[in-house]
Amino acid sequence: DAGITQSPRYKITETGRQVTLMCHQTWSHSYMFWYRQDLGHGLRLIYYSAAADITDKGEVSDGYVVSRSKTENFPLTLESATRSQTSVYFCASRKDRHEQYFGPGTRLTVT
Amino acid sequence: AQSVTQPDIHITVSEGASLELRCNYSYGATPYLFWYVQSPGQGLQLLLKYFSGDTLVQGIKGFEAEFKRSQSSFNLRKPSVHWSDAAEYFCAVGVIYGGSQGNLIFGKGTKLSVKP
Numbered sequence: 001d002a003g004i005t006q007s008p009r010y011k012i013t014e015t016g017r018q019v020t021l022m023c024h025q026t027w028s029h030s031y032m033f034w035y036r037q038d039l040g041h042g043l044r045l046i047y048y049s050a051a052a053d054i055t056d057k058g059e060v061s062d063g064y065v066v067s068r069s070k071t072e073n074f075p076l077t078l079e080s081a082t083r084s085q086t087s088v089y090f091c092a093s094r095k096d097r098h099e100q101y102f103g104p105g106t107r108l109t110v111t
Numbered sequence: 112a113q114s115v116t117q118p119d120i121h122i123t124v125s126e127g128a129s130l131e132l133r134c135n136y137s138y139g140a141t142p143y144l145f146w147y148v149q150s151p152g153q154g155l156q157l158l159l160k161y162f163s164g165d166t167l168v169q170g171i172k173g174f175e176a177e178f179k180r181s182q183s184s185f186n187l188r189k190p191s192v193h194w195s196d197a198a199e200y201f202c203a204v205g206v207i208y209g210g211s212q213g214n215l216i217f218g219k220g221t222k223l224s225v226k227p
Contacts, residue, residue, distance in 0.1 A: 031213060042201065042219035043155075058214075090154055098143045098205030098213055102154035 003027070006091050006103040014111055019078045021106050023091030029101075031094035032074040036060065036087040037105075043090065049074055081110045113138045115204050117218035124192050125226045132187040132221050134202030143205030144185040145215065146176055150198045158200075161185065172196070197225045 004025040013019050023032065034046040045058030047066040055066050063085060065077045078085055088107050092100040114137040124130055136142055143162050147155040159170025166178040176187045185202060199222045203215040 033214070040219065043217040045214060048214060092155075094213060098145070098215060099157060099160060100215060101157070102147075104154045105152075 004091060004093055004101055004103040006089075006106050008106060009104065010107050012109045012111060013081050015082060016080050019081050019108065021076045021078075021089055021091075021108070023074045023076070023103060025072055025074075025091075025093045025101075027093060027095070027101075028071055029093035029095055030071070032068065033092040033094070033100065034058075034064075034066065034074070034076045035090045035092065036085075037090060038087050046076065046089075078108075081108075083110050086110045113142075113204055113206060113216050115202050115216055115218035117200075117202055117221050119221045120219075121222045121224065123224040123226060126194050127191050130187075130189045130192045130196070130223070132200050132202075132223070134185045134187065134218060135183050136185065136202075136204045137183065138204055140207060141180075142185075143207065144176075144178060145203040145205070146170065146174070146185075146187050147201045147203065147217075148172075148198050149201065149220075155201060158187070192223075192225055194225045194227065197223055199223070 007022045030051050033048045035043040037043050044060045049055045049068045052071050088105050090105050091103040094100050116135045145160045146158040149155045158174050159168050161168050161178045169175050174189050199220045201220045202218040206214045
């Protein structure tokens with residue numbers, strides 16, 4: 001049972017480049033989430049999705065784009081990466097009653 | 112607006128000592144409450160959750176938490192800490208009403224160090 005996976009686990013990119021972080025879950029959970037984790041800020045919600053083709057912005061969505069054409073996948077795209085987007089990114093899916101399950105994270109560095 | 116406060120950024124305890132991590136929330140109704148643990152380089156793992164009923168909830172790895180409505184608190188406890196408990200701990204509250212129903216609001220975390 002793979003659960004929820006993220007790829008790549010580590011990524012270094014340059015300012016201005018487009019980057020896509022992948023998230024895949026095997027549970028068929030309806031809800032999926034993207035967070036970023038930064039020192040002193042904890043986890044902040046970027047985007048979430050209630051089902052395929054239904055997405056909504058979170059607290060820090062500027063500069064990010066998501067899509068959800070299939071229930072199991074929820075890619076996050078940085079359209080033009082900036083240094084302030086250097087962070088650890090976590091994908092999560094929700095089973096029921098708020099309980100979320102997290103992926104292992106992607107550490108992104110923007111130079 | 113809902114919020115979660117973890118007053119302690121960093122706590123150090125000796126192995127074998129008891130532990131209590133504090134969490135306070137701001138919410139108008141009965142909240143859904145969670146504690147997650149994050150080991151270095153890992154994702155978050157659910158330790159325990161409270162939805163309703165018994166205010167003392169048991170979780171994995173020997174952790175428990177007590178919901179106190181009068182104090183708006185949901186503190187995490189463990190009677191005897193092991194070196195493997197060194198990690199960062201996050202308290203979270205579930206959004207029950209409104210457009211973001213079902214989402215979680217996280218505290219900023221408490222880093223636990225364990226002295227041998």
